[in-house]
Amino acid sequence: MKSLTDGNGGMREGLFLSVEGIDGSGKTTAIGELDRRLVDAGYRTLLLREPGGTAIGEDVRKTLLDPRHGDMDPLCELLLFAAARAQLVAGVVRPALAAGMVVICDRFTDSTLAYQGYGRGLDLDMIRRVNRIATGGLMPRRTLLLDLDPELAACRLVGRPGAGPDRIDAENRAFAERVRAGYLTLAREESDRIVTIAADRSIREVVDRMHETLREDLP
Ligand code: ADP
Ligand code: TYD
Numbered sequence: 001m002k003s004l005t006d007g008n009g010g011m012r013e014g015l016f017l018s019v020e021g022i023d024g025s026g027k028t029t030a031i032g033e034l035d036r037r038l039v040d041a042g043y044r045t046l047l048l049r050e051p052g053g054t055a056i057g058e059d060v061r062k063t064l065l066d067p068r069h070g071d072m073d074p075l076c077e078l079l080l081f082a083a084a085r086a087q088l089v090a091g092v093v094r095p096a097l098a099a100g101m102v103v104i105c106d107r108f109t110d111s112t113l114a115y116q117g118y119g120r121g122l123d124l125d126m127i128r129r130v131n132r133i134a135t136g137g138l139m140p141r142r143t144l145l146l147d148l149d150p151e152l153a154a155c156r157l158v159g160r161p162g163a164g165p166d167r168i169d170a171e172n173r174a175f176a177e178r179v180r181a182g183y184l185t186l187a188r189e190e191s192d193r194i195v196t197i198a199a200d201r202s203i204r205e206v207v208d209r210m211h212e213t214l215r216e217d218l219p
Contacts, residue, residue, distance in 0.1 A: 014097040015217055016138070018108035019210075020183060021146035022176050024153030025199045026206060027106050030146065033207045038102060043218070046096045049106040051084040054091050060084040074120045078127065081112055082134040089135050102218070108140055110186055110194070118182025119175050142217050144210050145187050146199035150176035 019027045051061040109131040117124045187194040195213045
């Protein structure tokens with residue numbers, strides 16, 4: 001198994017990646033396929049999802065996605081996402097990176113800027129501060145943004161096995177448009193980190209492009 005080493009026999013800090021995009025853009029599918037390729041190439045990987053990835057995070061996820069909580073205050077929502085993230089970073093991400101693993105997170109801090117900021121209208125600087133507190137400043141080395149028209153994403157979600165609409169999936173199309181536009185703005189502002197990938201292609205083409213993008217990050 002390949003761990004990330006520093007070339008002198010010592011262990012190097014692992015590689016932290018995040019994958020972002022609107023609901024139904026194909027993140028979960030693509031991450032599974034990308035992971036298979038990395039494992040086949042000998043990397044030790046860890047797949048995580050937000051909110052979730054820890055026992056506490058999965059409980060917070062249930063609260064966040066519960067359709068009964070349709071009246072959740074946006075600030076409460078923001079802080080619950082941040083709480084789940086704090087647990088994930090401290091309890092799972094940092095130890096895995098210290099062990100030299102490739103950590104792939106299905107959503108991270110950009111989701112909060114895109115959904116709670118551009119989607120719900122909370123102040124972006126306030127969200128950045130909350131994100132920094134939750135993560136202690138840890139950021140992905142590379143973020144892959146799967147960009148897809150919300151209409152196409154909605155068609156895909158209707159076909160997803162076992163997934164009824166959850167509270168957030170059920171938000172209107174205008175919300176998804178704002179989130180998508182927000183993501184594209186973030187990608188323009190942070191073009192060193194965030195790479196936009198057209199997600200209206202076959203799964204194989206999308207994963208090929210993700211894999212290519214990571215070549216310079218993977219030793
Ligand atoms: P996300 O995790 O971004 O919400 P999923 O990976 O769950 O998206 O994909 C949503 C649905 O779209 C699933 O039914 C999946 O099989 C399908 N799907 C994913 N990627 C593609 C693709 N490139 N082309 C067509 N359908 C796709
Ligand atoms: P999930 O079922 O994981 O969606 P997907 O499969 O598309 O990733 O649900 C997570 C939902 O939570 C999704 O609608 C995005 C939203 N979300 C936020 O609003 N803010 C955040 O910070 C995060 C991490 C997720």
